[in-house]
Amino acid sequence: MSVDPTADRPVYQQVADILRDRIRTGELAPGQLLPSEPHMVDEFGVARSTARQALAVLRGEGLVVTVPRRGTVVRPRADAEIVTLVPGQEAEARMPSPDERRRLKIPEGVPVFVVKRPGQEPEVYPADRTRLRAADEQ
Amino acid sequence: MSVDPTADRPVYQQVADILRDRIRTGELAPGQLLPSEPHMVDEFGVARSTARQALAVLRGEGLVVTVPRRGTVVRPRADAEIVTLVPGQEAEARMPSPDERRRLKIPEGVPVFVVKRPGQEPEVYPADRTRLRAADEQ
DNA sequence: GCCCATTTGTCCGTATGTATA
DNA sequence: TTATACATACGGACAAATGGG
Numbered sequence: 001m002s003v004d005p006t007a008d009r010p011v012y013q014q015v016a017d018i019l020r021d022r023i024r025t026g027e028l029a030p031g032q033l034l035p036s037e038p039h040m041v042d043e044f045g046v047a048r049s050t051a052r053q054a055l056a057v058l059r060g061e062g063l064v065v066t067v068p069r070r071g072t073v074v075r076p077r078a079d080a081e082i083v084t085l086v087p088g089q090e091a092e093a094r095m096p097s098p099d100e101r102r103r104l105k106i107p108e109g110v111p112v113f114v115v116k117r118p119g120q121e122p123e124v125y126p127a128d129r130t131r132l133r134a135a136d137e138q
Numbered sequence: 139m140s141v142d143p144t145a146d147r148p149v150y151q152q153v154a155d156i157l158r159d160r161i162r163t164g165e166l167a168p169g170q171l172l173p174s175e176p177h178m179v180d181e182f183g184v185a186r187s188t189a190r191q192a193l194a195v196l197r198g199e200g201l202v203v204t205v206p207r208r209g210t211v212v213r214p215r216a217d218a219e220i221v222t223l224v225p226g227q228e229a230e231a232r233m234p235s236p237d238e239r240r241r242l243k244i245p246e247g248v249p250v251f252v253v254k255r256p257g258q259e260p261e262v263y264p265a266d267r268t269r270l271r272a273a274d275e276q
Numbered sequence: 277g278c279c280c281a282t283t284t285g286t287c288c289g290t291a292t293g294t295a296t297a
Numbered sequence: 298t299t300a301t302a303c304a305t306a307c308g309g310a311c312a313a314a315t316g317g318g
Contacts, residue, residue: 010286020236036302047288052303060198060246062233068303069295080230085223085272092218093231093249093265095200108198111231111249111265127231127249134223134272148305174283185307190284206284207315 003044015044015054023063023074034064034072062109062128075107080131083115091115091132100124141182153182153192161201161212172202172210200247200266213245218269221253229253229270238262 003014022028040051055072058064066072096112106126113125113132141152160166178189193210196202204210223229234250244264251263251270
C-alpha cells in the first residue's frame, strides 16, 4: 500500500494507482475528500509536485474533481438525462473545448456527446449528465 | 502572440491558447510537430515545467499526442467506424481506464463510448475511431 | 557498431499568491 | 489573525531512448 521509488513504475503513477484503488473499492466514496496534498507528502513520502501529478492523472480520468482551497473529492455521479437519437442520426464523443467547459460547467476528464441533426447546428451534451438512447421502434 | 506574466490568465494557459490557435487555424496541421519543450522555453520565455503544463492541457483536450523522445504532434484524424445503436439500446461516454487505454491503444484526451446491449457485457469503443448511429427505420 | 545531440519523463526543491475556515 | 490548501511558476538534476552522422 506504499510507494517504491526504485520500482519501474513512476512514483506518481503508484500514488495514482493507490488512490484509484481506494475509489474503486469504495474506501473513498463519491463526494468524499481525498487526502490533501500536504498529507500525501507525509503519507507517501513524495514531493508535493509528485502528489499533484498523481491527482492530475485521476482528474484526467474523470474520477476526481479538485476545488481550489477545498481539496479533491471523488466525482459524484450525476443523474443522467436521456437524449434520444432518432433513426439515421449520428453522435460522436470528444473532449470539450475550454469554451464549452465554461459554458456547460464541465469538470476535467468529462467528455461531451455531439449529436448531429440534419440541417441544424450540432448539439453538445456533457457526458456525465447524459446517456444516448436509440429511439424505440413504433 | 506572446506571453504576459502579469496578466490575469495563467502563463501556461496563455501558451496553450497560442498553440491551440495555431492548430485551429491550420498553421499547425494534423501530424505536424509542435515546437519542442526547450524551443518553447526560448520562444515564450517560460520555464520548461510551464511549457509542459501547457502541453498537458492540449493533451487533455485531445488536440495533440506526445511521443517520448520524438515530440508532440497535432493528433491526426482517424477514420471513424460507425457503430449502430439498435432501438432501445443506450450508450454513455467517459474517459477510459488505464487498462482500457493500454488494450485499445487510446491516447490521452480521447474518450470511449460504452454501448450497453441487454444480456451482454458492455462494449467499449475509442471515440476517435467511432461514431454512433441510430439504426434506420425499416 | 559507436558516439552524441536532442527530446521527453520523472522527481525534487523553493517561492509566492489567494481564498477559505 | 492564523493556519490550511490549492494554483502557479521557476529552477535544477538525472534517466532513457531516439536518430543522425
